[in-house]
Amino acid sequence: MRPDELVTVAAWLYYEGGLKQEEVARRLGVSRVKVTRLLARARAEGVVQFVITRPLPEPFRLAEALRARYGLETAVVVPAAGSAEATLDALGAAGADYLAARLKPGLRLGLGWSSTARRLAPYLRRLRPVKDCTVVELAGSFLGQANPYAISGPLAAALGCGLEALPVPVLVESPAARAALLAEGRIAAALAAGRECDLAVVGIGQVGPESTTVRTGMVAPEEMALIEKAGAVGDVLMRFFDAAGRPVETPLDERVLAVAWDDFLQIPQRVAMAAGAAKLPAIRAALRGGLFQALITDEKTAGALLEFG
Secondary structure, eight states: OOHHHHHHHHHIIIIISOOOHHHHHHHHTSOHHHHHHHHHHHHHTTSSOOOOOSOOOHHHHHHHHHHHHHTOSEEEEEOOOSSHHHHHHHHHHHHHHHHHTTOOTTOEEEEOOOTTGGGGGGGGGGOOOOTTOEEEESBOOBOTTOOTTOOHHHHHHHHTOEEEOOOSBSBOSOHHHHHHHHTSHHHHHHHHHHTTOSEEEEEOEEOSTTSHHHHTTSSOHHHHHHHHHTTOOEEETTEEEOTTSOBOOOTTGGGBOBOOHHHHHTSSEEEEEOOSGGGHHHHHHHHHTTOOSEEEEEHHHHHHHHHOO
């Protein structure tokens, strides 16, 4: 049988005859590796052509478009739900599934508390315990009597792994207070651990009077106004950035207890969970600046990012 005939016969047996590659190999008296090469050639030469008769699901289409537009490794888009709360819950479920697929022994998983990332909480049961992994807090997690946005402790419990906690405010009263805390060996070690993470999952903060930092009283409205005037459109771990995703220096920098900007960007896999019209400028800027390899968002936000990106 001539080589071109062999390609055609192999393709027919596999696609029309429904035989497995091992069975095709036996029928033709060749190796399975040879069959794999024949099928690849059949596709390359157009001997076999595929027609998908159904349109792609809209969330998947948007995710692929986001990947192409912003150079992301991964984009996850959840369908728009009936309310903002339901949509954020869907983001939490998608975030848990994203983590479940990437957990491995020895993983160092960094987390920043946020109003979006906390939506992981109801779905932590989807995660399995992982040997020798560590959850690392990338920013101070103390916020009054309790931090309703913290997720690191419950996540560490779900994974059955250690927690490298950073039990201090993310923003302290003065540079002197920050220096005193950094002099504590445990605090310095926790921040150093953040630099060693393999994967980080964080939210993206908006700039303005409706930001979580203003609503929780961490940042005064007049301070936020100055940050906005300096050109900031968003923040990650209280590190502010402009519309191009470049860092913006603010008076808060000397009071923040969180992984530094450059250290955060050294984490190999950085994942953002963010959605909503109010956060569009911040999300768009973060993607333009290459701050993340992956984004978990919803249909409406994805559509807006593509339309006005």
